[in-house]
Amino acid sequence: MHKNLLQKYRYSFILLKELVITEFKLRYQGSFLGYLWSLLKPLFLFAILYFVFVYFLKIGSNIPDWPIAMLVGIVLWNFFAEITNNGLNAIVSRGDVIRKINFPKYVIILASSVSALINLFLNCIVIAIFMIISDVHILWSALISPFYVLEIFIFGVGLSFILSTINVRLRDTSYIWEIIMQALFYGSAILYPISIISVNNPVLAQIILMNPVAQAVQDIRHVLVNDANQTLWTISGSLWLTIIPFLIVIIVFIIGAMYFRRKSPYFAEDI
Amino acid sequence: MKIPDDIAISVKNISKNFILPHEKSNSIKSSIVHIFKRKNKTVEVQRALKGVSFEIKKGEFFGIVGRNGSGKSTLLKILAQIYTPTKGTVSVNGKIVPFIELGVGFNPELTGRDNVYLNGGLLGFSKSEIDSMYDEIVEFAELSRFMDQKLKNYSSGMQVRLAFSIAIKAQGDILILDEVLAVGDESFQRKCYEYFQELKDDKKTVILVSHNMEAVRTYCSRAVLLNNGQIEVDSSDVNTVADAYSKLFVDKTETSRNEADRYGSGELSIENIKNEIIDNQIAITLDIENKTDKSYKEVYVGVNVKSEGSLVAGNHLRYAPGYEKGLTFKPKERKTLIMKFDNILSKNDYVIDLNIRANSGTLNFDTINNAIKINLANPGGSKFYKVQIPFSASEV
Numbered sequence A: 001m002h003k004n005l006l007q008k009y010r011y012s013f014i015l016l017k018e019l020v021i022t023e024f025k026l027r028y029q030g031s032f033l034g035y036l037w038s039l040l041k042p043l044f045l046f047a048i049l050y051f052v053f054v055y056f057l058k059i060g061s062n063i064p065d066w067p068i069a070m071l072v073g074i075v076l077w078n079f080f081a082e083i084t085n086n087g088l089n090a091i092v093s094r095g096d097v098i099r100k101i102n103f104p105k106y107v108i109i110l111a112s113s114v115s116a117l118i119n120l121f122l123n124c125i126v127i128a129i130f131m132i133i134s135d136v137h138i139l140w141s142a143l144i145s146p147f148y149v150l151e152i153f154i155f156g157v158g159l160s161f162i163l164s165t166i167n168v169r170l171r172d173t174s175y176i177w178e179i180i181m182q183a184l185f186y187g188s189a190i191l192y193p194i195s196i197i198s199v200n201n202p203v204l205a206q207i208i209l210m211n212p213v214a215q216a217v218q219d220i221r222h223v224l225v226n227d228a229n230q231t232l233w234t235i236s237g238s239l240w241l242t243i244i245p246f247l248i249v250i251i252v253f254i255i256g257a258m259y260f261r262r263k264s265p266y267f268a269e270d271i
Numbered sequence B: 001m002k003i004p005d006d007i008a009i010s011v012k013n014i015s016k017n018f019i020l021p022h023e024k025s026n027s028i029k030s031s032i033v034h035i036f037k038r039k040n041k042t043v044e045v046q047r048a049l050k051g052v053s054f055e056i057k058k059g060e061f062f063g064i065v066g067r068n069g070s071g072k073s074t075l076l077k078i079l080a081q082i083y084t085p086t087k088g089t090v091s092v093n094g095k096i097v098p099f100i101e102l103g104v105g106f107n108p109e110l111t112g113r114d115n116v117y118l119n120g121g122l123l124g125f126s127k128s129e130i131d132s133m134y135d136e137i138v139e140f141a142e143l144s145r146f147m148d149q150k151l152k153n154y155s156s157g158m159q160v161r162l163a164f165s166i167a168i169k170a171q172g173d174i175l176i177l178d179e180v181l182a183v184g185d186e187s188f189q190r191k192c193y194e195y196f197q198e199l200k201d202d203k204k205t206v207i208l209v210s211h212n213m214e215a216v217r218t219y220c221s222r223a224v225l226l227n228n229g230q231i232e233v234d235s236s237d238v239n240t241v242a243d244a245y246s247k248l249f250v251d252k253t254e255t256s257r258n259e260a261d262r263y264g265s266g267e268l269s270i271e272n273i274k275n276e277i278i279d280n281q282i283a284i285t286l287d288i289e290n291k292t293d294k295s296y297k298e299v300y301v302g303v304n305v306k307s308e309g310s311l312v313a314g315n316h317l318r319y320a321p322g323y324e325k326g327l328t329f330k331p332k333e334r335k336t337l338i339m340k341f342d343n344i345l346s347k348n349d350y351v352i353d354l355n356i357r358a359n360s361g362t363l364n365f366d367t368i369n370n371a372i373k374i375n376l377a378n379p380g381g382s383k384f385y386k387v388q389i390p391f392s393a394s395e396v
Helices: A002-027 A036-056 A066-093 A106-133 A140-169 A173-186 A195-200 A202-208 A212-225 A232-236 A239-270 B028-036 B072-079 B112-122 B127-141 B156-169 B186-201 B213-219 B238-248
Strands: B007-021 B043-057 B061-065 B087-092 B096-099 B174-177 B205-209 B222-227 B230-235 B268-278 B281-290 B296-307 B310-316 B327-329 B334-342 B349-358 B363-375
Touching (some): A002 A106, A066 A106, A066 A140, A066 A212, A106 A140, A106 A239, A140 A212, A140 A239, A195 A202, A202 A232, A212 A232, A212 A239, A232 A239, B007 B072, B043 B205, B043 B222, B043 B230, B061 B072, B061 B186, B061 B238, B072 B205, B112 B127, B112 B156, B127 B156, B156 B186, B186 B205, B186 B213, B222 B238, B238 B268, B281 B296, B296 B334, B327 B334
Parallel strands (some): B061 B205, B061 B222, B174 B205
Antiparallel strands (some): B222 B230, B268 B281, B296 B310, B296 B349
């Protein structure tokens, strides 16, 4: 039994590695600049948003280093969006393989999430460069930011389990999710500081920060860039409220994993 | 579940049902429409397998045969643990390497080398395991010059060769092979069969699904015949299974009810036509009934074998030893006649016309056109001739 268990995870690990390598190799297939795009894409996106929101609209001028905080938010949001978008289509797009061979299906979801994680690391280089250029005083508390990245990762993987499973039966899922993501993006204080809202309506700010992604982004801004960035804890001061997003992450992940586990034996015939 | 060490796969009473909605609802709109129409929503349950049980011992070359739609692909996918059975259990001892299709997960944008590792990874082989097999795989595929090229630049033959080489060199405990291997040109097929022989000699556990009875007879040490989702024959005498399979392809006699296909004066009539293929002989059994109070003599039966509308072969009772004088009938007499001829037919579809005549053919009692339909899965004769005439040769 113990040996079987080891054997089982060995297979998953081999497969995970192989799928991640493949996805990585295929990502910039045939492009001249290749992996450089992983750096250039967030760079240009940031440049555009900087001009629109910071330079013209003058949003966030009351928060020190707001441009960097905005960049952090964009990068993290893209990370979350990449996990869920990849995950959503992961099962359906591998339909031909699933119909021909048996392997642990959750590996597909993990592989696409790990690819997003690798991408995040590359994006972090861009953030680091900007932080050095803008002379941001890096706080010791920055060391706990990986914890919040992990929170987003687990939340994304949990959602991917649910979304990919629903998508097998109902192909409308991707369109619905696109709309939800669009709404969440503007409702998550990525492009604007949460203080704009919390000043007049602290309750609304707290509701926004119930979203684990928004909460994690604020927390990372707080610990990494500048502690003037408000978090759920600094706004509410309630331990119970602060815990809620984490509970949501755990519940979504457990429900997602259970649902996926229950449905995955039938993927081969349902796709 | 724990199974004895000498058993590779144990299958206990498995059933598989597929639920086939007549209109698959893949979008919200159709789902909503379905909710409102729930009453007349038609769902069909297809019972692909109905209680199949068997055990495959280690070292067995196990054949699964059956006509299209008999459930063998479903069974294979359940054995490969791709499908989950609706009922019953499958227990496996060892590592299964399935080849339901060659080159699963091949990506045209990757190089040949990368594809070997990807395909191997899907089959559960680590990088170091593939490293040790890699040279052999490339050598067998005869593709060493092309391994750093993208797969999309390979010809389809090269892709098949690469995929097949991985299949061959991948060392698992239990191999599951679908008849996909029977693609490719003649030299490639020969390679496949050499490989089968090798597997057989090495006492590997192999599960083979095939329509090719020659392959089943040659390589399998045991076979099952599936029909309508159930095991009809399970035997270590693979010839029995192969014969039973061939029999499936002879349609039961349909005595033509179509008046256009049947004519004659009707004093004698053909009843109860049966047709079988046994030991590569086609046997036609028919009852002939004298419906009158008169006697008849020198009654002959004619057999015409047609293919694509033209007469390709035939014979006459007069040429059967002992029946030169034909049959005689007393009033109201009923006789059962069995006629056999060597299966020298090759193509798939034949129809047989039967007639009973007397008086040098001027009296036509009963003629039934298209009385028997034959569909040969494994032709008795050559591939090239519709009918292979009996032939012998000697040197002077």
